Amino acid sequence: MLNYKKIISFLGKTIGYIILAYILYKFFNEYGLSDFIDRINRLGVVSFFVLFLNFIALLSGIYIWHILLANNTNLRIKYLDSFAYFVKTEVGKYLPGNVFHFVGRQLIASRLGISQKVMFKITFSLSVLLVIGTFFAGTMFGLLSTKPFSYIMLLIYAGLIGSVLYNCIFLKNIKRFTKIKINFFATLSLGINGLMMGIVIFTQLPEFHLKMFFEVACLYVVSWFLGFIVPGASGGLGVREGAFLMLAKLNGTFIPESVIIFSVVTLRIFNIVTDIAAFLLSYYVKRTV
Secondary structure (H helix, E strand, O other): OOOHHHHHHHHHHHHHHHHHHHHHHHHHHHOOHHHHHHHHHHHOHHHHHHHHHHHHHHHHHHHHHHHHHHHHOOOOOOHHHHHHHHHHHHHHHHOOEOOHHHHHHHHHHHHHOOOHHHHHHHHHHHHHHHHHHHHHHHHHHHHHOOOOOHHHHHHHHHHHHHHHHHHHHOOOOOOHHHHHHHHHHHHHHHHHHHHHHHHHHHHHOOOOOHHHHHHHHHHHHHHHHHHHHOOEOHHHOOHHHHHHHHHHHHOOOOOOHHHHHHHHHHHHHHHHHHHHHHHHHHHHOOOOO
């Protein structure tokens, strides 16, 4: 009997690796290692600012998990405890299968005395809220962008309606202010991801256009969503980058492909550096739970 879950996961993983191989092929055709390092150096202080923003985006996502823990369990857990537990499992997303960060949180549930069912509910709610964040942030950036791109905005508006319904039906037992907070931080986390791509790209271009900046941010938020939902792709690796390259072309964005290739590779490196730095930092956090 066919195991459809394994087949879908294998296809997602394969698509991610193929796209990643294509992007790396284009990247190494365009840049040597010394050229890449030189270009990173030319970003200068912007690199540190983007890394800072990336860390803020990570902290925002963890805050949502922290609130969900508090609302679904009797634990009196501090934010630093949530930070330490979360980042130690988050690096598991880079392992093949894209499920080991979820597995790690289920193991944490046993340690904290939380039932597997409740931790699954928390993990699922976090995933849905991050998707909601992409729709809210994508809608905002799309409305501020150069032009309305119908196929993307249609997806975003459909998701926005679904997001509102999810909040009204599945989060109805959460206090209104708490609901506003978790939706705000989900939108902030994903919105920062879009802004980071806009900053990296426009630092390399001779002219800055605000509306095109928001167009880039919107496209990247949508590509983050596509990388997030494809099963098997470790941390959306390859899928997110390929989706952004494809969407930029389909939308007729006037940005050189070499700039886009450099930007997606650079931002992925920044993401990995942030996750590793947070993982190492967690060992200096004194847990109380």
